[in-house]
Amino acid sequence: MTQPPQPPYGSGSDSGSSGTPGWYGSSGAQNPYDSVPPYSSQDGGAQPNDGAGRPDSYHQRGQYSQQGQYGQYPVSPEGQSNATTSLVLGIIGLFAFGIILGPLAIYFAGKAERNGVQATAGKVIGWIVTILWGLSIIMIIFVVLFSILVAGASSGY
Structure with missing residues (x-):
């Protein structure tokens, strides 16, 4: 019968005197x-x-x-408060009163940035809210004017 292969360094099962495993090189090798x-x-x-x-x-x-x-860097509490206010106003503005809350979110984001706090999320959401609500108001005005024109043109004949 043949013997199983031996590890290349030492006997494999015992550990050397320096606390290193036997396979590491118990034949005089040092721990690096x-x-x-x-x-x-x-x-x-x-x-x-x-x-x-x-x-x-x-x-x-x-x-x-x-x-x-x-x-x-130290963060000013007023700047952090303004950044949070900007983000909250922007999120609420997505659902209600966005034409008012969007510009307020942009204002508070600018105020926070002047105090050394980044308020990019509040500023971006504020701009998105302002643009979406502005476009929706313009669309409502066009629909109302168009319906008045159509109603006026059809009643004249």
Whole structure:
């Protein structure tokens, strides 16, 4: 009977003295991660960077620089409130009073953007509501005028 093939490094079932599995190379091979020294600041607390201005700790999982996770800027509560108001007015304007609520949504979106908060959704919905309600009012006026003209032309004969 033939023997099963052996793993290329070591016996396979036992682990080496350094805690590495036997298949890793118990015949004198070292763990490659043992040779990497831990990060230590040797220049008075300044962190080395990667060339793009980000500290090396930016790339390490679970560690962030002191500026914040993604360089977030503080958001003004008034701007956030205006952005939310713009979005709510735009959504309500889709169903009722859009000719009034659409321009109000655009106004509040502009006010939020002046405070440093993006309100793109409120502005876009506000414009859509204003255009749709404006077109519907124009269409109603044309239908009423057309029906008056047709009724006036048919009663004269």
